[in-house]
Amino acid sequence: MTTVGIVGAGIAGLHLGLALRAAGIPVTLYAERPFDDLAAGPLLNTVAHHHPLLERERALGVHHWPAAEFGYAAHHHWIGGVRFTGRFTHPSCAVDHRLYLPRLAEDLAGRGGRVEVRAVGPRDLGELAARHDLLVVATGRGALSGLFPRRPGHSPHDAPRRLVCAGLYTGIAPAEPAAVTIGVAPGQGELLEIPLLSRHGRVTALLFENVPGGDLAVLNELSPAQDPALFRKTVLEKLREHHPATAERVLDDFALTDPRDLLQGAVTPAVREDFLPLGDDKFALALGDAHVVVDPVMGQGANIASYSAAVAAAEIAADTVYDEVFCRRVARAREEVLLGASAWTNLVLDPPPWLGELWQGLAGDPRRADEFTDNFDHPDRQWRVLATRRRVRAFLDGS
Template sequence: MATVGIVGAGVAGLHLGLALRAADVDVTLYTEHPLEDLAGARLLNTVAHHHPMLERERALGVHHWPAEEYGYAAHHHYLGGAEPVRFTGHFTNPSCAVDHRLYLPRVAADLADRGAKPVVADIGPRDLARLGAQHDLVVVASGRGPLSGLFARRPEHCPHDAPRRLLCAGLYTGVRAPEPAGVGISVAPGHGELLEIPILSRHGPVTALLLENEPDGDLAGLASLPYDDDPARFHRAVLDALAVHHPATRERVEEREFALTHPLDLLQGGVIPAVREDYLPLGDEKFALALGDAHVVVDPVMGQGANLAAYSAAVVAAEIVTDTVYDEQFCLRVARAREEVLLAGSAWTNLMLDPPPRIPELLRALAADQRRADEFTTNFDHPDRQWRLLATPRRQREFLAGDRAEGDRRTTWSIQRSAAPY
């Protein structure tokens, strides 16, 4: 029986472990801290899980928060400027957002119940050779701390060496939900974006506001504005930002009720997007395979991070259970199997971080075409499909021209990957 050591207990590591245990593969999960400690930790992210990821959760038996009850099925777009534009796109199937401080400990408990061996240890690069001697394969699913940068960047897929957005994410009360329930995506040209996300937290259903601020824009200071020193000043700064740059959200705020749900429900900083090498040798014909944030990191502006991680974990699990030798040939096969979706998710996100003039043109065209607005929205589930539509000006023109019937396009895209369809 194969034995796999997984370093990191985020979405990627947990989903991989669950899929491997379902195939009776021996799994040891290495975590820096006990996951139950997350309940009292600072906000980790404001991620949404899209339909393909929810389907994987159902298959793995960890879909504890049904999208039919906790989810949403629309994106409400606002493009600011001299002539503001609004439109709504509808998903074919709902998405769902759950605070990962609830999600990760619950899923980790499921994994432990199914026989994975949890080990709390501070694993660094020098420990990987030792793990390689203990396991047939080591999978590094953590891109933080001492393992940050372990796998070399692939320059051709890394256009940024610094954060393109300065982030200010928090959970708030006092924001009335849009109709129908959905995520708000507001674009303030030259200043950044706002993602307004209905999310289930320890406080119940609340609203996550993720302000993605351009470093040279009016709102950049929100990423470093302290909350604890003067909560009222912080709240006023956020409200002012919404009023000036994201009015589609501000108009639904009840000012007297608007507040951060807890001082720890705030996350500020930035993300450096990166695509890294798929694997590295550990000696003695053993290898470490990159997964999740150790492999591909995207800015959260398009909501792809956890979804790409879950997809990649499914591909890796499928390759592990259909092989018995985890050598370089195995690593190269994994790289080929997952590359299209992961690179598409990264490239699409980077395009939206540095949008050429054709992107505002796209949004204005979608506002006048409900069918394509819905297709664009549903393709948040499928970044490879989205990238095929938007990768070049010609492809975008073809998408908007709509000369091909929608049925023809869907038929082309219905071909499923045998290992792990996105």
């Protein structure tokens, strides 16, 4: 019987494992650390799950946080003074992955998936490949960082374009209607304000995307553990100066929930090769951030990781030979969505001048604003809208 080994216990690895177990395929998930440590550890991300991902959760029987109860159904945009709201056809939802991933790991184990805690490096891949018919690498961190070669044509950046400062906060009045607020301070960076369910209950995630060397970059230099008052004061000052759409709803009791609930760092976007030969006609298939890393500014990372896992699971279940032909078929099946998300995100990180025409047009056309927002569910469609000035104008003209 076919067996699959999955290295990496993030959303890509867990969704793949759950989908394969639903198809009756034996799975071993190799996790770098125990899930109890993950749950008690520092903030992992502030990602929102969009409707297609939530539908996959329902199909897998792991939709534990219904979007109707915990989600939101709109995006409020504030872009250099231009304001508009776009509404989703179906709601999205954000749950702290320190709650999400351990719960799904329990689901996987309860359905017969094996979870093995061990560090895996490049030298271990041959051993693991010998245990399984197919090895899937679903983590691009640590010793496996850069395992799969970059595809230069789809990886224009060799350094981070933003400094990420993401934290969980109380003391922000919710937007009306409940929504993610996307603020853009031209030349300085972006802010995503996300209603999120955490171990503290409902909180607000503030994901600052700061231009290196800009005025907001100071947020990545301060430690709330060392000087909580200075950190709070600086965040408030920068909100008021650069992100007024969020600052106008800040209350007197505004505070970071816990020093562990802050993530400071940076991401270098990259698209990597889909697979790697391991010898003896065995292959490692790339998944999740081992394959495509996008900056979190458009909130696509977890969503495309889940999508890629679903495509891979369907192809694994439909085949019995996991050779280069199989790997190339997986690559073709998922390419348009993954490359669309990557290209769209990179465009936002280095916006062309004509992107301002889009924001002005959306501010004056609620129907197009809703369509643009709905396309967060469909990054391939969004890229077809945004790829060129001609396409943007055709979208605004309704052609």
